[in-house]
Amino acid sequence: DGGITQSPKYLFRKEGQNVTLSCEQNLNHDAMYWYRQDPGQGLRLIYYSQIVNDFQKGDIAEGYSVSREKKESFPLTVTSAQKNPTAFYLCASNTGAGDTEAFFGQGTRLTVV
Amino acid sequence: AQKITQTQPGMFVQEKEAVTLDCTYDTSDQSYGLFWYKQPSSGEMIFLIYQGSYDEQNATEGRYSLNFQKARKSANLVISASQLGDSAMYFCAMREVYTNAGKSTFGDGTTLTVKP
Numbered sequence: 001d002g003g004i005t006q007s008p009k010y011l012f013r014k015e016g017q018n019v020t021l022s023c024e025q026n027l028n029h030d031a032m033y034w035y036r037q038d039p040g041q042g043l044r045l046i047y048y049s050q051i052v053n054d055f056q057k058g059d060i061a062e063g064y065s066v067s068r069e070k071k072e073s074f075p076l077t078v079t080s081a082q083k084n085p086t087a088f089y090l091c092a093s094n095t096g097a098g099d100t101e102a103f104f105g106q107g108t109r110l111t112v113v
Numbered sequence: 114a115q116k117i118t119q120t121q122p123g124m125f126v127q128e129k130e131a132v133t134l135d136c137t138y139d140t141s142d143q144s145y146g147l148f149w150y151k152q153p154s155s156g157e158m159i160f161l162i163y164q165g166s167y168d169e170q171n172a173t174e175g176r177y178s179l180n181f182q183k184a185r186k187s188a189n190l191v192i193s194a195s196q197l198g199d200s201a202m203y204f205c206a207m208r209e210v211y212t213n214a215g216k217s218t219f220g221d222g223t224t225l226t227v228k229p
Contacts, residue, residue: 031215042204042221050215058216088156092217099146099165099210102217104158 002027006091006105012113013078013085021076021108023091030095032074033102036060037088046089049074078110086112116140117205119220126195127228133180134190134223136205142166144210147188148217149179152202161203164188195227 004025013019025032031050035043045058049068063082068074074093078085088109092102116139126132138147149161164172164179172179180189192199205220 033216035219040222040224043219045216048216090156090158092158094215097210099163101148101150101160101163102158102206103160104150107156109156 004091004093004103004105006089006108008108009106011108011110013110014113016080018077018079019110021078021089021091021110023074023076023105024072025074025091025093025103026072027093027103028071029093029103030071031093032068033092034058034064034066034074034076035090035092037090037107039088043090046076085110117207117218117220119205119223121223122221123224123226125226125228126192128197129194131191131193132195132225134192134203134205134225136188136190136220138186138188138205138207140186140207140209142209142211146208146210147179147181148206148208149177149188149190150204150206151199152204152222154201158204162190192225197227197229200225200227 007022033048034046044060046064047066049055055068065077090107091105094102118137145166147164151159162174162177162179164181171181176193178191202222202224204222206217208217
């Protein structure tokens with residue numbers, strides 16, 4: 001079955017550590033996105049990529065980094081520079097067309113301990 | 114810049130009744146898509162319904178319909194015959210077709226609670 005897989009589902013990070021969240025899709029979608037969601041809030045765009053080897057900053061990119069070496073994969077690294085990383089992270093993908101919905105992964109809940 | 118406004122942080126509805134969730138948007142583009150997603154407590158985002166800016170008829174998908182009023186820039190979601198399983202957070206989103214790199218912008222969401 002086609003879809004997006006995020007791992008892990010839960011992640012705990014110590015202060016000062018970098019952690020990487022995985023996002024893999026087998027939908028053959030060109031565009032992939034990372035969103036952050038705080039409790040009771042909407043989704044805020046961190047980074048997005050429309051094509052392999054290219055990505056752009058979203059609205060809240062500071063303290064995060066990404067790579068897009070393969071079409072299927074778009075990992076997100078939460079660096080120690082991100083001061084408040086505890087949140088729910090959602091990865092999404094879609095085709096380039098504006099009339100198609102985004103497909104989402106199950107999300108990763110990151111907690112700083 | 115594109116913007117989505119959902120003015121109802123929380124809504125309650127009696128089981129089997131209909132409910133309308135409000136969404137207004139702002140864009141300077143002529144061509145765009147409007148989407149509604151459901152997010153249950155598990156966190157996954159479930160696509161519900163889509164309306165294109167050039168669609169003349171309101172979109173419908175089962176118990177979901179989208180009340181699209183282009184001149185007022187509103188795209189309200191109507192859920193008919195509410196079920197207990199409809200209790201979730203609902204997000205309105207927009208994609209501009211030609212500008213803004215096809216990114217989606219989401220509203221802050223509305224939490225719907227269905228009462229038995």
